[in-house]
Amino acid sequence: MVNRNPSKEKIVDLSIELLILIVVIFSISPILILILDSFKSYSEIITIPPTILPRKWSLSNFIEMAERVDVVTMTANSFIVSGSITISTLFLATLAGYAFAKFEFTGKDKIFMLTISKLMIPTIVLVIPWTSMMTRAGLLDSLLAAVLPYLSGAWTIFFMRQYILQLPDDLLDSARIDGAGELRIFFSIVLPLIRPALATAAIVNFLWGWNEFLWPLLVLNSKQNFVLSIGLAYVKYSGGVMTEASVNYAMLAAFSLIYSLPVLLVYLLLARQFVESIVLSGLQR
Numbered sequence: 001m002v003n004r005n006p007s008k009e010k011i012v013d014l015s016i017e018l019l020i021l022i023v024v025i026f027s028i029s030p031i032l033i034l035i036l037d038s039f040k041s042y043s044e045i046i047t048i049p050p051t052i053l054p055r056k057w058s059l060s061n062f063i064e065m066a067e068r069v070d071v072v073t074m075t076a077n078s079f080i081v082s083g084s085i086t087i088s089t090l091f092l093a094t095l096a097g098y099a100f101a102k103f104e105f106t107g108k109d110k111i112f113m114l115t116i117s118k119l120m121i122p123t124i125v126l127v128i129p130w131t132s133m134m135t136r137a138g139l140l141d142s143l144l145a146a147v148l149p150y151l152s153g154a155w156t157i158f159f160m161r162q163y164i165l166q167l168p169d170d171l172l173d174s175a176r177i178d179g180a181g182e183l184r185i186f187f188s189i190v191l192p193l194i195r196p197a198l199a200t201a202a203i204v205n206f207l208w209g210w211n212e213f214l215w216p217l218l219v220l221n222s223k224q225n226f227v228l229s230i231g232l233a234y235v236k237y238s239g240g241v242m243t244e245a246s247v248n249y250a251m252l253a254a255f256s257l258i259y260s261l262p263v264l265l266v267y268l269l270l271a272r273q274f275v276e277s278i279v280l281s282g283l284q285r
Contacts, residue, residue: 034260037253038062045249059253068251069231070223071258078227079262080143081216082209085150089205090198092152097160098186102172112161118154127218145219146227150209156201163197164190183215197268206266226261 016159018035040054047070058102065071099105100112103153130149139145167190191198213229220226226234255274 004081019257021084031260034253034257037250038257040250040253042248042250045253052198061250061259065235065251065254068236069255070226071228071231071255074222074226074228074231075258075262078210078229079223081146081212082206084143084147085209086202088154088263089149089152089156090201092200093201094154094191094194095186096152096157098164098190100157101164102169107219111160116154116158123214124148125252127215130215131218135259141221141225141227143220146212146216150212150216153205156205159196159243160197160202163194167193184243199272203270207263232256232259 003148036052036054039057039059040051041056041060042057044055066133096115101106103107126149133150134140134145139148171183171189175189211229212227213233216227217233220230232252232255236252
């Protein structure tokens with residue numbers, strides 16, 4: 001019979017709860033600081049010792065930001081680019097993952113390894129051939145050029161294949177016996193069963209598309225085509241170029257808040273499915 005020490009167990013529980021609280025504080029504090037700084041003046045942000053709450057709440061940073069950059073257009077462009085990348089990647093990569101998981105064809109393993117080998121290639125290596133292709137196609141300085149290289153992602157293909165592999169073959173074979181075609185099986189059976197994986201892939205791909213900076217910077221030259229990631233750099237040095245003194249931290253905080261909100265919103269909408277996909281993946285391994 002094991003002797004339990006209630007006092008010791010209580011100390012352990014309190015220690016765990018304290019550790020969790022510390023982790024939560026460190027995780028949330030940057031977001032809270034960003035929100036508070038966006039309503040402070042520049043002089044208050046650089047004040048030492050720093051203030052926690054704004055001495056005077058002000059919308060001047062947002063007003064000045066709106067006067068310098070077209071935030072509405074940049075936000076719309078970012079949604080178009082990120083949304084297009086997410087939708088196309090989910091559709092194409094899920095189809096490819098389904099084929100790699102449940103079909104047998106010549107060279108399947110070699111093609112799959114060749115596909116995921118793209119994960120080992122840095123994006124900066126690919127921008128030169130991509131730029132050449134977009135130039136020849138006459139697509140430079142268009143949102144389509146920012147989307148085309150990311151129509152399907154190697155990581156999403158790999159992730160979907162691994163998830164679809166867990167689906168029982170008997171279920172799919174039963175549908176085939178009943179006369180269902182492959183597309184009907186895919187849309188009516190496979191997709192509903194992998195909704196948690198789709199939510200996870202949607203969050204990841206939307207985040208990648210939203211945060212992409214190098215490629216849009218190279219192919220988008222007109223301000224009316226700028227996305228928010230380019231606008232963030234534009235606002236950072238709105239007072240000058242490449243000098244620490246020129247960084248407008250107050251306006252940068254306001255722009256960063258607007259930049260971050262859509263990503264947080266997408267995560268909150270899909271968080272339940274995202275957690276469920278992680279739990280199910282862990283249970284089924």
